[in-house]
Amino acid sequence: MTSKLSLTGLRIGSPQSMGAVRLVPILRDDPPGDLRIGLRSYGESLGIVGVDTRPLERGTHYVSYVPHAFVVSYTDGETSAALGTRLGDEERGGKSFIRLHHRMVKSELADDDGPRRFRLLPLHLAMEGFLALHFRGPDVLWSEYSEHAHRFGLSPRMERSVRGTWIRGLEQAVATFEIHPRQVGVLCFVAETLASAFVVSHPDDYRKLHTSLLEDFYGHLLYQYALFHPELPRAESRVDVDVVATLADLEREVERVRGDWVSYVSLMASGLFDRPITVERVRTSGPFVLERFLPSFDLDEECHIGERIVRKDGTLEYLKTFRLSQAQIRRAYLLELIAKADWNLDTVCERLASSKEEFLKRLVNAGFEYLLKPHIVRGLSR
């Protein structure tokens, strides 16, 4: 299912910048409060997630550093609002180095009359969707593919990302950011490129989750951008001094400046909001739908993967995105190409009008060497 992302029911506030980072608050004027998101901290442990089975049983597993999970509580009725998120079983205690999780999204037992809730591993849900793209590998025994590819598909498929704390300047920007009273989310720009978007349903939840921005993972690209551009280029909108004669004029001018900022930010974020996305439904809970989405992989455009919760009427209640780096986009693009041609490399080469050797080289350079037979890889001139 394709659609477009939009900030339905939300508006953009005035940005605050510090070093290479510009944080733009996203505001919600009347939070209904029937969907609340809380944080469950896992500490410094490695997580192994059984994607469709119990962990460590036979089946696909997702292995990553998982610092925290979100607990989403919701109520069906329109009247009863959840009174904050209750995190009954705060898991703390001894040091564990590996933590086992059962599935990315999992319902949790709730009290009889309390709000119902489920646990979700933020961003890992989206990342897993990205990694699972054409994960099964070739269906037909084409001669170029290695035995490993035929038997195990793309496994092990891996991507790299960096922690928020590694991005230079992000820590200070997050610490000194002044949270707006009605703020429910943030657009995070590093060196004027959109690094991630994060939206929750209720301002109180955002206040608690604000620092989780640092524990999230970001594209490797942004790590480099932050190193190369420690200061933001100058961007400002000023009051036009000549037209101001009265206080009312000044007020109007200030509103205009505010508008300028909103349009500037919308322009900078157009890579996320103006492009078609492919949506996959993960879970339906009452009036809320949890989905994850992938963009169309275009080598010349920004690509963001992510997950969201949307209310039946289209209001965005939760959003978290991840900016793919160029190498990641290339890998996904190549996989799409091959999969579209039923894994037949000759068809792909025909469509691209390139020689087979050329295309095989591209595959190897993108990191898919392990899918091809060793003698073919060896035969390619470097």
Place this chain on the structure above:
Amino acid sequence: MFVNACFACTGQREFYSDGTGQAVSIGFLHQYVLGNYRRLYARVLACGVNHFNQGLIVTNLLASGRDVRPEDRAEENALVTRALASLPANRAMRVLLELRRRRVSNRRTRAIVRKYLMDAPPEVRDFRAVKYRRAFRAAAIHAHVPFEGELAGLFLRGFCERKFSTPLFEAFRRAHYAESAIYELPYSIAEGLAAKHGVRREVFLERIAPRLTRNERLRLQDASLEALGESFDVDWERLPPTRLASYVLSRPLDERRRRADELRDALDRAVARSVRRTGVRFGRVACVLDRSFSSAGSREKRNRPLAVALAVSRWMRAAAAEYTAFWTEPVDDEILVTPYGATNLVRPIIDALRTEPELLVVVSDGYDNDPPTVAGQALELAPRLCPGCFVLHVNPVYDADGFAPRSLSPDVPTLGIRDGEDIATLVAFARFARGAASLAELEAHLDARVRAFLGGPAGPEEPAPAKTADVGEAR
């Protein structure tokens, strides 16, 4: 600019920058001014800059005595001696230790240290000798000051001395053996000895109560409430308003709500006293006060910017004929104010200009972000939109990168502020700075300040009984 920096900076961590950066930045600024404008540098001591910077200036001047011009020497000596005497004892001791650390031991320094340590009235000297034993001894030995009378026994012979005739020294000696003697000592010394004797906390607090200084009383409110079931009486009226505002902001919101009337009353009485002392009155005043999240300060200066804003607000309320306060997020009761939200300075500035004030004071750390950089422009436009209104931006935070408190706009006077009650001085200073910019007049103004500083009564500004003389800045 330098004076300005000296009003605000304390070398501590701030919301937007760390302590090291602050210390390096202000240290450089001091060295620069010292090297190029030595006379002015010394005279800044008379301008009422904060204690941290006074201490730094004294240290730097003494460390570079060779460079002073012969015709300025007498004035500089007088300024340094006077400044050292007017500093709270803990600050002055820190200056002496810093001199030792930097191995400054020229003849002038030794003479000034000797004068400070030994020429104080005997009871003050003995009190300092006991309360700041280690610093006192180290500074005296470093400056080759001979120990007079029983000081020699205290510092050189230790407990080999069998008996002192000075009551305080004798109490200090006996307190090592007898519990009853500890209650004659200053609180900070007695506390350690009480632990040695295993005195129960409630007994100790009850019996030491008469010896507590004002700040210690304020600090021990919670301890006494827990141990004795009632708080110590604090002489609210005599506390500096900003200090009291800091105390108010340190209380949990529940307690503030419960004691709102009491706290407001205490704050207003302190402010009223401070206003009476300056004798300044204003006409129609509006204040724009920043309560954004950055006014939470840092771990070292918790809520300091907000406390300054609160103190300025109460101060102006008492001193102005007509007063309106505009917080960045409206607040019902100022006593309950908390650091909250983004910095939207423009809206309150517009609202404030609507009241057509004669004086508009903006208290903010100079970071305005909702929307960015517009507040400065609004202030620039203020003279056109509201003729006859004097606009002043005071900033409680020193910006390490800019070597000055951060300003909202280059055209609006920005002054550093340490305590809310200094606002009257700053308004006068800003009016002066804007009206007469010539160097000669600045010199004349400084001359007057220096004369007043040197001619005033000796000792700390508020002479207190000798036993509680050290009204220290909280560290």
